[in-house]
Amino acid sequence: MDFGKYGVWQPAYATTPDMARHLERLGFTALWLGGPEADLAGIDDLLAVTDNLVVGTSIYNIYRGDAATLVDAYRRIEDKFPERLLLGIGVGHPEQTKGYGTPLATLQAFLDDLDTAGLPRERRALAALGPKMLDLARERAGGSVPYLVTPEHTRRSRVALGPQKFLAPEQKVVLESDAARARALARPRIKHPYLGLVNYRNNLLRLGFTDADLSGDGSDRLIDALAVHGEPSDIARGLRAHLDAGADHVQIQLVSANSAPHPAMSEVLLQVYDEAAMRLYESLADELGL
Template sequence: MTIELGPYGVWQPAALTTPDMARKIEQLGYTTLWVAGPPVDLAGVDELLEATSTLVLGTSILNIWRGDPAAAAAAYHRVTERFPGRFWLGIGAGHPEQTREFRKPLAAMKQYLDGLDAGGVPVEGRAIAALGPKMLDLTAERAGGAVPYLVPPAHTKLAREALGPAAVLAPEMKVVLDANPARARDTARPRIKHPYLGLVNYTTNLRRLGFTYDDLAGDGSDRLIDAVVAHGDAPTVGARLAEHHAAGADHVAIQVITTRHAAHPTLADVELQVYDDEVFAAYETLAAELF
């Protein structure tokens, strides 16, 4: 089974993604749509794929604590039988701050992968949201690739070295289309601070990459924001996204941030952003630069 993600895709919350949005994203030239936080039965995925003709859909991610792997496997087969070559199951271990059931994530992920094996989900049909070395090693052994989130190109380089040349590597990167650096950082900061600077999995990974406690304090330092958010005009953003490819990525999942973004009131809330004309105008501008 071969899944062609293409060089760039769009990341959106599953609960806010409609078939019309998927159709627009495909028409702009993006080859993959990533949906965050889907239910374990992948409800709504069929409709998004049905509304498009070639768009690949990936989950980024399906949280392993929010459903049985047997149910995920059954849903995977339902989707892939209808839309062969157009679906990739991205899974992740979530965060202790958001998951009551959270326990040793590596052991839990291994157990979940065992369940997917039992359900007949092929290794190449699944990806792991791997950040740290142990999870990257597990990904190299038992998944078709990695879908790391909130990572700069420096992480992509390390991930490629850990995964080897064959695995698919598709990091996510946030984008603010604004040539004014100070204003762009102001737009990005609420999206980074809530919830990510309050989630130990992300802060540990960022410290592993050389960011200090001072970088992660408060609203995040300029250095941090500049590393995890590509901002500037379209050519500048395009060059920043290309840094992931130069570091070893096969694909980059783009998440546009605008002033319409709604920050998390609490860590338990789902991720929210108003997907309006402003957001799609940014994706259209980027598409003209990238494709």
């Protein structure tokens, strides 16, 4: 599969075939879908209207479905659109999951079921944050698709995975040159829910951030690292930092002023993907030379 160097991350629920077609025309080579349905509903429609766009799940939460459902969905899509789907898989978070088990053992059992069903290891990647999950990604998957990370995490991941495994971190971007304004846009998207989730907190502490950085609304240092801001040239430099650190590809998550409260959690702001968002993608694609 040809992922190219840059793709776009969007929630699955907000992504339409028209958006997928437009992003491919801008030169983006991959579309990463957050929170897909258990049966990957809708991915067929995105692939049907694009020529070569690769779709990845980022991530498929194993608590939302079982391995048999995922394998059936993979085969359905692979039969119609061969070599255009990568399964990014993760174990979710105890704060959001009833009956949450030991992460490593639970994911190992899920991968056992995928192996039994014959799903190729190179067609799946793990949302690996810590050392044990990175080891599992190296041994039992095609690579890693970590979320809410920095170039330093990318560097460590490349060392852990070795030179051959696929590595595609997610990076939030704010096309805003005023630092205070950019932080005001990014901070609520990072605080809720991520700073309240132990898996992300532990990973950020491993990366050298402190409890003080993670307290309250998050320090400026933390927000600036997790959401690169500035002119398109500044954003491009921040994205290339991941490539320089060993990434094969970067998932770009747009943060802009146009947002709406989550219908069930008013403190969580959701990006609105409208014409203004598409114009921001266009300016970024131009700067990246896509």
